[in-house]
Amino acid sequence: MTSSLSTTFTGLNFVNPFVLASAPPTENKRKIMRAFEAGWGGVVTKTIGLHPVENVAGPKTIYQRTSETKPYVSRMKRPDTVSHSSWNWELISDQSLDLWLPDLEEIKTTYPDRMVIASIMAGAGNEEEMENWRKLAKAVVGVGCDAIELNLSCPHMDRKDMGANVANDEEIIRSVLQAVKSAVSVPIWVKLTPANSSLLDGAAAAYDAGAASISLCNTFPSLPLMDPETLKFEVEVDGLVTSGGLGGLAILHQALQRVSDISRAFPDKSISGIGGIRGFREAFNFIVHGAGNLQVCTAAMEEKGSGGIGVKLIQELKDDLSAYLEQKGHSSIEEFRGIARERIVEHSQIRRKSDTYNGGFAISA
Ligand SMILES: Cc1cc2nc3c(=O)[nH]c(=O)nc-3n(C[C@H](O)[C@H](O)[C@H](O)COP(=O)(O)O)c2cc1C
Numbered sequence: 001m002t003s004s005l006s007t008t009f010t011g012l013n014f015v016n017p018f019v020l021a022s023a024p025p026t027e028n029k030r031k032i033m034r035a036f037e038a039g040w041g042g043v044v045t046k047t048i049g050l051h052p053v054e055n056v057a058g059p060k061t062i063y064q065r066t067s068e069t070k071p072y073v074s075r076m077k078r079p080d081t082v083s084h085s086s087w088n089w090e091l092i093s094d095q096s097l098d099l100w101l102p103d104l105e106e107i108k109t110t111y112p113d114r115m116v117i118a119s120i121m122a123g124a125g126n127e128e129e130m131e132n133w134r135k136l137a138k139a140v141v142g143v144g145c146d147a148i149e150l151n152l153s154c155p156h157m158d159r160k161d162m163g164a165n166v167a168n169d170e171e172i173i174r175s176v177l178q179a180v181k182s183a184v185s186v187p188i189w190v191k192l193t194p195a196n197s198s199l200l201d202g203a204a205a206a207y208d209a210g211a212a213s214i215s216l217c218n219t220f221p222s223l224p225l226m227d228p229e230t231l232k233f234e235v236e237v238d239g240l241v242t243s244g245g246l247g248g249l250a251i252l253h254q255a256l257q258r259v260s261d262i263s264r265a266f267p268d269k270s271i272s273g274i275g276g277i278r279g280f281r282e283a284f285n286f287i288v289h290g291a292g293n294l295q296v297c298t299a300a301m302e303e304k305g306s307g308g309i310g311v312k313l314i315q316e317l318k319d320d321l322s323a324y325l326e327q328k329g330h331s332s333i334e335e336f337r338g339i340a341r342e343r344i345v346e347h348s349q350i351r352r353k354s355d356t357y358n359g360g361f362a363i364s365a
Pocket of ligand 1: 024046047087088090091092119153154191219247248249251274295297298299
């Protein structure tokens with residue numbers, strides 16, 4: 001049997017299912033072009049908006065590491081450490097829509113077989129903001145973008161009517177989808193926040209209102225650590241911090257659980273898995289829980305010597321997935337996508353030590 005890395009996801013053909021997530025690796029034309037040259041199947045652009053953006057006066061992202069000898073988590077340089085997470089408080093793209101448009105057009109013309117998903121964001125609560133969503137959507141589709149990802153998930157916004165601040169509101173999810181769907185006919189992905197007690201309701205509203213896919217997860221709201229000696233936060237401006245987003249390996253399990261929840265509730269719907277992918281094993285785990293597309297951010301940013309776009313990483317991901325498909329005799333990821341779904345059950349259904357317990361049931365491998 002011949003195996004293939006190509007996948008069809010939300011009606012789009014991906015040469016491989018690995019996509020750079022919306023973040024610094026996709027913040028400009030130069031990086032996106034290099035990413036496609038390196039072999040990524042697609043990119044979700046850094047989120048594009050219409051309002052002015054000014055980032056904090058200090059580092060926007062830190063990389064935290066831990067070690068076997070002293071396993072605390074810190075950005076401090078120490079020998080023999082491994083990656084734990086990224087923490088960031090970066091806002092959306094500070095490049096204007098007008099500057100993005102010719103770049104997106106050139107990228108699509110140069111790499112017609114790679115998928116360009118434009119991440120966009122506007123506000124909520126009035127018709128002017130709905131018009132902003134429509135304007136952004138029409139503009140990016142007009143220059144050839146294959147799909148749109150609605151950013152309803154950024155955990156650190158400078159406005160109350162944007163990002164994760166509105167992701168609890170099913171009416172807003174519906175109204176934004178309605179506005180964007182009235183403007184364009186490409187697939188619309190909706191990126192939700194993992195920090196939402198009613199995630200399933202949000203996903204249901206998004207799918208019902210016409211979302212082709214849910215993208216999960218954005219970073220988890222979190223605080224950076226304080227150093228006991230200096231009493232400084234590991235990232236701060238004038239001694240102050242605010243909630244930012246945790247990404248990377250540290251969020252893998254939590255991201256998987258949320259992807260699994262949505263995938264089991266809506267097994268026929270599409271889901272793009274994000275959060276802690278560093279190689280094939282993490283990607284595999286998202287696929288078995290139902291993801292048909294994989295997005296990567298922190299691991300690509302951390303790769304040294306490649307300008308933070310994961311040149312070695314994409315080669316490894318492709319090689320390792322290829323080898324796995326061959327070894328198992330699978331023609332594509334579709335043959336094992338979702339196989340974990342039926343093995344996630346209620347706690348009461350897990351067999352107990354005592355034979356007399358009657359709440360459990362046997363699971364066959
Ligand atoms: C520095 C940085 C900037 C990010 N900017 C955006 C953004 O503009 N829009 C967005 O939807 N997600 C953004 N993200 C979130 C990532 O796309 C991704 O969802 C998250 O980092 C989890 O993936 P990871 O564990 O592979 O890093 C950003 C993440 C980081 C680290």
